[in-house]
Amino acid sequence: MATTTQARTVLERFPAGAPRGSWPAEEYAAAQRAQGTNARVVMDLSSDQFLVVTDTTTQ
Numbered sequence: 001m002a003t004t005t006q007a008r009t010v011l012e013r014f015p016a017g018a019p020r021g022s023w024p025a026e027e028y029a030a031a032q033r034a035q036g037t038n039a040r041v042v043m044d045l046s047s048d049q050f051l052v053v054t055d056t057t058t059q
Helices: 023-034
Strands: 005-015 039-044 049-058
Touching: 005 023, 005 039, 023 039, 023 049
Parallel strands: none
Antiparallel strands: 005 049, 039 049
């Protein structure tokens, strides 16, 4: 039986304490999506950062 796991590649990091909050991360992710990369924003609580990530499937 084969298992599939999701691996994430971090494209960029933005500090959560920035005055504009997650907006810079959301804008960066939108620009990446416009170029064809399936990017999304997640919050990394341990580092207090917004991460723009893309998912890659590995087997």
